């Protein structure tokens with residue numbers, strides 16, 4: 001099967017276009033990655049080329065050694081996405097090198113962040129294997145006015161919309177300023193991805209995880225909506241008379257069979 005006929009390709013294309021329509025992808029902002037499963041790899045492997053050069057990774061990603069990663073290409077404009085804007089990379093068996101086997105020979109500039117996060121996600125039991133990165137304006141604005149820590153962002157956004165409690169029950173990680181595309185950003189993000197559902201990058205954007213691109217995108221959408229509401233509350237200047245309480249958050253989580261990480265009963 002041609003890669004652009006596969007379900008994972010069509011799903012990525014659909015949600016990239018939707019994210020662009022939300023204004024989350026100015027210029028060449030945004031990138032995605034998906035750790036392909038054996039069935040997805042097998043369905044498109046006939047298109048792979050083994051002639052690409054192996055490139056050393058700055059950090060080993062042993063848990064995803066021997067696996068294939070579908071990702072967007074560096075410099076892609078999500079507002080004008082086409083078949084040249086994707087790559088599939090192979091990770092060698094030791095997790096120390098990668099090579100492009102299909103598509104653009106320049107995978108995303110945040111490749112280290114994606115690979116290290118996908119590697120960290122394999123430690124979890126929820127089947128998360130996709131990462132979606134976007135620039136939602138309201139969430140970025142909140143990083144200028146809230147304390148940039150996991151507890152503040154998790155609790156304030158859980159309390160912005162009732163359903164957030166079960167959309168990201170493991171909460172949000174927050175990573176302070178880091179240079180885009182840097183190892184420092186990749187490392188700090190991957191550490192949070194071991195147990196958080198999404199990571200906020202101060203003054204930059206969001207790295208959201210999920211079982212698929214659709215799931216990671218949906219989580220980003222819920223987080224961006226919660227951020228929009230929280231920013232409206234703060235910007236209104238009015239005294240906040242009402243709020244979702246800790247008890248109500250716990251009741252909601254319990255009803256949907258999840259636990260809120262960091263909020264004890």
Ligand SMILES: [Zn+2]
Nearest residue numbers: 029030204205
């Ligand atoms: Zn970005």
